[in-house]
Amino acid sequence: MGDNMQKFSDDNFDEQVIASQQPVMVDFWAEWCGPCHMIAPVVAEIALEYKDRVTVGKLNVDENPGIAARYGVRSIPSILLFKDGQVSQQIVGAVPKLHLTEMLDQAL
Numbered sequence: 001m002g003d004n005m006q007k008f009s010d011d012n013f014d015e016q017v018i019a020s021q022q023p024v025m026v027d028f029w030a031e032w033c034g035p036c037h038m039i040a041p042v043v044a045e046i047a048l049e050y051k052d053r054v055t056v057g058k059l060n061v062d063e064n065p066g067i068a069a070r071y072g073v074r075s076i077p078s079i080l081l082f083k084d085g086q087v088s089q090q091i092v093g094a095v096p097k098l099h100l101t102e103m104l105d106q107a108l
Contacts, residue, residue: 004047006057010066013059018085023107024055025100028071028078030062035094036077042097043079046104054104083107 008016008026017024027043029036040058047056061068061076071080071087081089081103089103 004051004056005044006055008057008059008064008067010064013064013067016055016057017082020055020082020085022053022055023088023104024057024082025050025104026080026082027056027058028061028068028073028076028080029058030060030076032062033076039077039079039094042100045097046100049101050104053108079103081107 006016017026025043025046027036027039029040043056043058046054050056059067061073073080075092077092077094079091079095079100080087088107091099091103
């Protein structure tokens with residue numbers, strides 16, 4: 001993960017995502033998921049481009065099943081945008097970068 005990308009887990013999720021003062025985009029993924037690997041470079045680009053306005057990170061659903069279950073993540077990749085501790089938007093699947101940037105721009 002790059003310098004601008006956080007690694008979220010069951011242990012740090014509430015502190016780093018729910019309690020965050022700025023919007024947080026979470027990429028729910030798994031190592032075996034082909035589409036997850038396809039969207040990873042896009043998520044990394046967004047982390048760099050939005051670094052001062054949005055926290056961006058990844059959560060491995062195999063290693064952290066508790067958070068995935070809490071938010072009903074059944075298909076990956078799933079991108080959830082948290083604002084003020086709540087899910088404000090969700091995108092499922094490997095989508096073009098424009099879909100993600102439009103979601104973020106609406107939230108900001």
